[in-house]
Every structure is written in C-alpha cells, then in structure tokens.
Amino acid sequence: MKLSNQEILFIDQYLQKADVIFVDVRSELTDHIASAVEEKMEVEELSFYDAFKAYMVENKKMLLATSRLNFTNYKNGMIRFSKTFIKPQNIFFAIMLLFGFRYLNQLISLEMMSQVLFFMIFLFAFVQAIYTFFIIKKRYLYLENSSSVLLVIYYVNLFSNGFGLHAKNFIGNQFSIGITLFLLFAYVGYCVTTIRKFRIKYS
Amino acid sequence: MGFKFFIPKYFMYKKLMYICNSKLKMKMKNSQLYKGSLNTIIMKLLEENGKMYGYEITQKVKAITLGELHITEGALYPALHKLEAEGLLDVEVEKVDNRLRKYYKLTETGTKETVNRLAELEDFIRNMQSLVNPKLEF
Numbered sequence: 001m002k003l004s005n006q007e008i009l010f011i012d013q014y015l016q017k018a019d020v021i022f023v024d025v026r027s028e029l030t031d032h033i034a035s036a037v038e039e040k041m042e043v044e045e046l047s048f049y050d051a052f053k054a055y056m057v058e059n060k061k062m063l064l065a066t067s068r069l070n071f072t073n074y075k076n077g078m079i080r081f082s083k084t085f086i087k088p089q090n091i092f093f094a095i096m097l098l099f100g101f102r103y104l105n106q107l108i109s110l111e112m113m114s115q116v117l118f119f120m121i122f123l124f125a126f127v128q129a130i131y132t133f134f135i136i137k138k139r140y141l142y143l144e145n146s147s148s149v150l151l152v153i154y155y156v157n158l159f160s161n162g163f164g165l166h167a168k169n170f171i172g173n174q175f176s177i178g179i180t181l182f183l184l185f186a187y188v189g190y191c192v193t194t195i196r197k198f199r200i201k202y203s
Numbered sequence: 204m205g206f207k208f209f210i211p212k213y214f215m216y217k218k219l220m221y222i223c224n225s226k227l228k229m230k231m232k233n234s235q236l237y238k239g240s241l242n243t244i245i246m247k248l249l250e251e252n253g254k255m256y257g258y259e260i261t262q263k264v265k266a267i268t269l270g271e272l273h274i275t276e277g278a279l280y281p282a283l284h285k286l287e288a289e290g291l292l293d294v295e296v297e298k299v300d301n302r303l304r305k306y307y308k309l310t311e312t313g314t315k316e317t318v319n320r321l322a323e324l325e326d327f328i329r330n331m332q333s334l335v336n337p338k339l340e341f
Contacts, residue, residue, distance in 0.1 A: 008302045027296075027303040028257065032276060034302055035258040062277040072281055076288035083290055201296050 001041045003034050007048050011037075018060075020067040022141040024202065029063055069144065077145035078152070084190045094182045101174045111167035113177050114157075118165060120184060121154050128191075142198055146191065153183045241274065241282050243324050246291065246309065246317040254295065254308035257283065283307055291316055 003011075011030045020026045033055065040051035056063075084090060108116075128147065132139060157180045161172035248263055249255055255263070260283075261274050286292040291313035295306045309317060 002300050003302075005301050024305075028280070028305045029276075031256065031299075031302050031304045032258045034300075035256075039262075059276065062275055065277050066280040073284070076284055079285070079288040080290075201294055 001038055003038060003048065007037075008034055011052070014056075015067075018064055020064065021139050022067065022069070022144070023138045024140045024142050025067045029067060033063070069141065073141060073145045074148035077148045080194070081146065081149040081187070081190050084186050084193070087186075087189065090182070090186045090189065093185050094178075097178045097182060101178055105174065109167075110172065110174060110177055111170045113181075114161045114170050114172060115165065115167065117157055117161065117177065117180050117184065118163075121150065121157065124184075124187070124191075125150055131195075140198065140202070142201075143194065146194055149187055149190065153180065153187060156180055156183060240324060241278060242286060243317075243320045244274075245279075245282060245286065245307075246313065247321060249292070249307060249309045250314065250317045254306040256304050256306050260307075286313070 008030065011033050012026060015026050015029055015033075020029060033052070036055050036059075037048065037051045040046055040055055041048060044051065044054075046054065104113075125147075128143075128150070132143065136143075160176035161180060162169040244264065245260060248260055252263070257276070257279055261276070261279060264272055264274050283292065287294060287307070290310060292307045293310045293313075295308065297304050297306060
C-alpha cells in the first residue's frame with residue numbers, strides 16, 4: 001500500500017514541527033517512516049494515522065536523536081575534510097608555500113599576513129552563511145557539518161599566530177602562517193567539492 | 204579458497220547477530236565485546252545487494268536473522284553517515300513513491316575495504332568459536 005502525497009507531506013510537516021531542521025535528514029527520515037508505515041498498514045491492516053501513531057510512539061525518540069547537529073556530525077565533516085589532504089593540488093600548494101615564503105616575506109609582512117588570514121576565515125564563514133540563508137534558502141546537514149572544519153582552522157590560527165586583528169599580538173612565524181594558509185586552501189577545495197557533490201545529489 | 208565460502212549465509216548472519224553494539228536490540232547482554240561490527244554488516248549487505256536504502260537494510264537484517272536482530276534507526280543512520288564521510292559509501296537520491304529516497308552503495312574503496320573487514324570479522328568469529336566451543340566445526 002503506497003502513501004499519497006498528502007500523507008507524505010503530513011510526515012514531513014510532523015518532522016519539521018519536531019525540529020528536524022535539515023532538509024536532507026528530514027527527507028531520509030520521511031522515507032524511513034513512510035516505508036515503515038506502509039508496511040504496518042499492510043500487515044496489521046491499519047489506517048494511515050493509526051499506523052503512523054503506533055510507529056512514532058515506539059520510535060520517535062530514536063528517530064529524532066539522529067537528526068540533531070551533534071559532535072558525531074561535526075566529526076563526519078572533519079573526516080570528509082581530512083580526505084582532501086592527499087589531493088595532488090594541495091600537496092603542490094604546500095610545497096609552493098614552503099619555498100615561496102622566502103620571497104613572500106619581502107612583499108608582505110607576517111603580521112599583515114596573519115591579519116589577512118583572520119579576515120579570510122571570517123569571510124568564508126560569512127559566505128557560507130549567505131549561501132545557506134540567501135541562495136539555497138534551506139539547511140542541509142551535508143553542507144553544515146563542514147563548518148566544524150572552519151572552526152578548527154580558526155583555532156589553529158588563533159593559537160599558532162595569535163589574535164590577528166592587532167599586529168602587536170602576532171606570535172607565529174612563517175611556518176605557522178604557511179600551515180594555516182595551507183589548511184584554508186584545502187578547505188576552499190573541500191567546500192567546492194562538497195557543493196558540487198551536493199548539487200548533483202539534490203538537484 | 205577463503206574461509207567464508209564454507210559458511211552458509213544464514214549461519215554466518217546468525218553469528219553476526221551477536222556482533223553488534225549496544226544500540227542494537229539483541230539477545231546477548233555483553234554487547235560491548237563486539238562493538239563496531241555494525242559497519243561490516245552494512246558493507247556486507249551492500250556488497251551483496253548493490254544499492255540499498257536505510258529501511259531496506261533494517262528489514263534485510265531482520266529477514267536474514269529471522270527477526271532475531273533488529274538494527275535501530277539510532278544506530279543505522281549514524282553508521283551510514285560515518286561510512287559515507289569516510290568515502291566508503293556513495294549516495295544516490297531518487298524520487299520513489301512521491302518521496303525522495305537516499306540509496307547507499309559501496310565506492311571502489313568501500314568494496315576493497317569490505318573484503319578486508321569481512322576477513323577480519325571471519326578471523327574473529329573463528330577465533331572466538333575455537334575459544335568458546337572448540338568442538339563445533341563449520
């Protein structure tokens with residue numbers, strides 16, 4: 001027995017009211033619940049609402065627990081990001097940075113570079129927020145769990161280079177700046193890949 | 204010929220039934236001993252069936268173990284998402300019966316990793332079998 005459009009919409013709205021904010025998580029849960037309800041309706045000969053109620057009484061807590069943005073989801077973002085390090089363009093960029101800093105020092109001071117890094121981190125966070133809230137206008141866990149990576153880069157920069165908004169607070173050196181720049185470069189590559197995959201999957 | 208070819212499929216899943224973490228409904232109480240094998244169960248199923256969606260995986264496990272093992276949603280989806288993040292699974296979204304359905308399938312790396320993990324699990328089962336019940340032969 002297949003559920004109608006209205007019944008699917010009912011499940012979706014139920015989950016929305018239960019604070020399942022991410023569209024991708026919600027659609028997966030909707031499909032899971034709908035499949036279970038369809039089976040229940042067929043086997044136990046129940047109406048949609050009875051089958052839905054019976055299923056949710058038993059499984060609601062467990063289902064909703066999987067829908068929150070928690071440490072496990074952030075960790076998944078980190079794991080996915082860590083796979084980007086072995087890409088040839090990132091390794092090439094890291095080697096270029098290693099040799100390039102000898103000349104880069106003469107063009108721009110490390111203190112100034114640290115300030116630029118802070119600016120870039122905030123800029124990326126801002127661009128991500130704009131993309132989520134003004135371009136796609138929906139929240140996807142697949143995209144948002146990558147924000148943990150930017151947070152880690154922010155802290156790496158903070159602890160290795162100092163608080164970059166004031167040049168006098170600079171505590172880093174060319175290697176710490178290089179590592180942060182490399183991470184940021186890898187992050188941009190990771191974001192582009194993630195958005196591209198996301199568009200293919202959810203187009 | 205590998206060890207796995209001598210084990211009937213049903214018997215193997217009956218063994219796997221005991222190998223799961225605390226979030227699975229199961230008979231065995233000391234499940235911490237076997238934590239971590241849920242991923243291998245998922246990968247094995249995907250290797251056999253090509254692509255599957257979440258609910259289908261729970262039902263398949265239930266059917267193979269004759270209802271004795273039930274993977275809950277709270278264990279299944281975090282495991283699937285982690286395997287996807289690790290690059291072992293890929294995702295396809297399709298519109299089926301008025302709704303979006305997310306299918307999981309093994310990547311190339313995932314297929315290779317499944318072979319390793321199954322071999323590891325089979326070694327584990329064999330060793331445990333030797334320790335617990337040395338008289339029983341496969």
